[in-house]
Amino acid sequence: MPAIVSRPTRAFAASAAQSPLSLTSIERRDPLPGDVEIEILFCGVCHSDLHQVRNEWHNTVYPCVPGHEMVGRVTRTGTGVKKFKKGDIAAVGCLVDSCRGCPSCEEGLENYCEGTGAGPGMVFSYNGPDKHSGGHTFGGYSTSITVTEDFVLRVDPKLDPAGAAPLLCAGITTYSPLREWDVSEGTRVGVVGLGGLGHMAVKIAHALGAHVTLYTTSAGKAEDARRMGASDVVISKDASEMARNAGKQDFMVNTVSAPHDINAMLGQLRRDGTMCMVGAPDKPHPPVDMFGMIFGRRRMAGSLIGGIKETQEMLDFCAKHGIVSEIEIIPIQKINEAYERMLKSDVKYRFVIDMASLKE
Numbered sequence: 001m002p003a004i005v006s007r008p009t010r011a012f013a014a015s016a017a018q019s020p021l022s023l024t025s026i027e028r029r030d031p032l033p034g035d036v037e038i039e040i041l042f043c044g045v046c047h048s049d050l051h052q053v054r055n056e057w058h059n060t061v062y063p064c065v066p067g068h069e070m071v072g073r074v075t076r077t078g079t080g081v082k083k084f085k086k087g088d089i090a091a092v093g094c095l096v097d098s099c100r101g102c103p104s105c106e107e108g109l110e111n112y113c114e115g116t117g118a119g120p121g122m123v124f125s126y127n128g129p130d131k132h133s134g135g136h137t138f139g140g141y142s143t144s145i146t147v148t149e150d151f152v153l154r155v156d157p158k159l160d161p162a163g164a165a166p167l168l169c170a171g172i173t174t175y176s177p178l179r180e181w182d183v184s185e186g187t188r189v190g191v192v193g194l195g196g197l198g199h200m201a202v203k204i205a206h207a208l209g210a211h212v213t214l215y216t217t218s219a220g221k222a223e224d225a226r227r228m229g230a231s232d233v234v235i236s237k238d239a240s241e242m243a244r245n246a247g248k249q250d251f252m253v254n255t256v257s258a259p260h261d262i263n264a265m266l267g268q269l270r271r272d273g274t275m276c277m278v279g280a281p282d283k284p285h286p287p288v289d290m291f292g293m294i295f296g297r298r299r300m301a302g303s304l305i306g307g308i309k310e311t312q313e314m315l316d317f318c319a320k321h322g323i324v325s326e327i328e329i330i331p332i333q334k335i336n337e338a339y340e341r342m343l344k345s346d347v348k349y350r351f352v353i354d355m356a357s358l359k360e
Contacts, residue, residue: 004132005030010358011142012332013063017055020336026065026138029146033080036152038090043140044069044166044325045351047196047257048280050339052127056282061127067140067353068094068125069168071161081149089161091153091315092145093168094305096137097123108309110151141332143358153312156319163324166196166350167315169305170325174201174253175314176306177276178208181251185209190252190268190275191230194221197255197278199326199349202228204314205253207321213249215265224348228326236264247271247296255279263289266298274299325350331357 006027013024031037049066051057074088084090098110101117115121120131126139138145155164174197183189189210191201198214205212206229213232214225222233234241242264249268257279266275266288277300293300306314318324326349330338338351 004032006133009142009144011065011138012335012358013065013138013141014053015063017053017060021053021066021141024063024065026063026142027133028142028144029132031076031078031081031146033078034148034150035078035146036074036081036084036090036149037076037144037146038070038072038092038152039075039144040070040072040140040142040355042071042162042165042329043067043353043355044169044327045335045338045342045353046166046169047342048169049139050342051280051282053339059127061136065126065138065141067142068092069165069170070125070140070145071155071165071168072144072355075144078149083149083154084152089155089157091155091164091168092125092140092147092151093153093172093311094125095122095308096125096128096147096151097131107307109307111305111307141335141353141358143355151308153308153315155315158319158322159315160324162329162352162354163327164315164318165352166200166325166327167318168311170196170200170350171204171318171323172306172311172314173197173278173303174255175204175317176310177253177278177301177303178205178251179310180303181274181276183208183210183251186211188248188250188270189213190215190249190265192236192252192254192265193256193279194218194225194349195255195257195345196325196350198253199224199228201253201255202230203323204317205229207317207323213245215268218345242268249273252276253278257281259283259285261286262300263292266292266296266300269296269298271296272298274301276301276303278303325352327352329354333357
């Protein structure tokens with residue numbers, strides 16, 4: 001293997017669970033033969049970033065540089081790179097490597113890598129094992145990143161790069177289950193929550209031809225939901241509205257990342273309907289009443305992002321249909337404030353960092 005040459009790179013990191021994110025310097029490797037180096041232009045802010053920074057999933061390694069929704073410009077490529085050239089607009093999502101040899105990887109499902117191949121197992125953009133440095137990976141709250149070509153994605157020039165950044169997590173996290181459960185013209189789809197994930201689920205399900213119903217506790221989001229493609233809006237804390245819509249949905253995408261009443265949502269499914277959980281709360285949900293599932297032969301499932309092939313498919317689908325995330329652009333210096341606002345749902349509907357601010 002060629003010798004690893006690294007260089008200092010500006011980034012924002014947390015040094016401990018209680019520490020604010022602040023300016024630091026990390027090491028990024030120069031491109032190896034199969035690598036692509038990307039100047040990060042925009043990076044989305046995901047609720048998972050907050051969970052990781054504050055160690056709410058009890059697996060964080062510090063210092064932690066978050067960010068797994070990166071869009072940028074290719075600055076250098078290794079000698080063996082064939083799919084990218086300097087100047088291309090490219091993206092990096094939640095994954096930067098996998099074992100490449102397990103059954104999931106061979107099926108293009110690196111997001112479910114079992115770690116039985118020759119590679120390092122599933123490697124996330126940050127907080128994962130870095131086989132090159134011997135430490136852990138650092139994410140997109142930085143000026144650049146170097147990634148193996150196989151985990152770099154193309155971004156159609158038609159897509160606004162800032163609005164496209166959240167597609168790398170919020171987009172694929174909702175696109176993947178919609179495709180896995182064959183959502184298409186006429187499918188009745190319920191989307192629970194209109195946040196960073198939920199608003200993408202509404203847009204994508206609508207573009208797939210589904211009849212979309214948004215379930216929300218916030219009546220003030222109804223107008224936005226209809227503008228994004230929802231045909232109906234149900235205020236989930238209104239028992240009469242829930243009763244009127246019981247048993248109507250073929251499929252539901254539950255995007256809420258806080259504990260809530262799953263049983264009420266399961267009751268919105270028709271017989272043989274499925275509710276897929278994509279929100280990741282830091283505490284368990286209240287108990288599920290199995291009779292609500294048994295008597296309707298209903299199913300509850302989960303889904304984790306998507307593989308590289310499917311993520312590229314999602315980006316191309318969004319380019320075809322003109323879908324991007326609804327965003328508020330912030331400088332990196334406001335990231336700690338953005339985290340507090342995110343906890344209050346005070347964003348419509350995804351923060352995106354303009355990484356040019358990190359050079360200032």
